[in-house]
Amino acid sequence: MNIETAAAQLEALGNPTRLNIYRTLVRAGGSGLPVGKLQLKLDIAASTLSHHIRKLVEVNLVSQERQATTLICRANYASMNGLLGYLADECCIDETGACAPAASEVAA
């Protein structure tokens, strides 16, 4: 994980609509959700949703699998863990102990 990748993933999550998409996918669990179901849940235009999903896919936070005519979207937990690890390691080093849990978690 380098700083450019981390920034790109943070930027992808740094939009309320996309963060909501991602959170909805996480709550959907391992089976994921088709794009159409996401559209119904979030009530946004199909083209808008498609663009947002593409951004999340581009930074590897979401993966897609085609099943016939529907496209299943799933949250990529490994990528999120990588991002959380980067932030804990690179951006939360605190000798006062305020960030100790996260930092020690990775070191342990």
Added chain:
Amino acid sequence: MNIETAAAQLEALGNPTRLNIYRTLVRAGGSGLPVGKLQLKLDIAASTLSHHIRKLVEVNLVSQERQATTLICRANYASMNGLLGYLADECCIDETGACAPAASEVAA
């Protein structure tokens, strides 16, 4: 922590320059860094730096303290921890265990 706050903080960090600013402040430790030192380290225009710092201050990821003519900037570890906690709780719930460490960490 609500989704709007989380998105705003993620957006603030989702720019390579700002993420670099934040990381530099983290590495500077509890004593922080004056804006001028940040400018020398990062080699960007003063006005540009000021705008980026303001964004980080607005979302409470960075705090500032005036000492005579210099403004000391410090990373706000508590805010970063709050953000990491939100992501672990709301966006990394994985029954397969891939995200279990982060989720259990907060619950414990």
Added chain:
DNA sequence: TCGATCCTTCTAGAAAGTTAGAATTATAGG
């Protein structure tokens, strides 16, 4: 092959972000 469903891509306009030079404010020292 035709039609239906599902989703993406095209296109375009409005809105917001990024950058930095110039001017301005804030603070302190002489």
Added chain:
DNA sequence: CCTATAATTCTAACTTTCTAGAAGGATCGA
């Protein structure tokens, strides 16, 4: 009060993002 230092705000140009209607591509059943 004047000057110097430190940083912000103003301004403007450029780029990017966001949104969504319209058109197009992919897949499958009949």
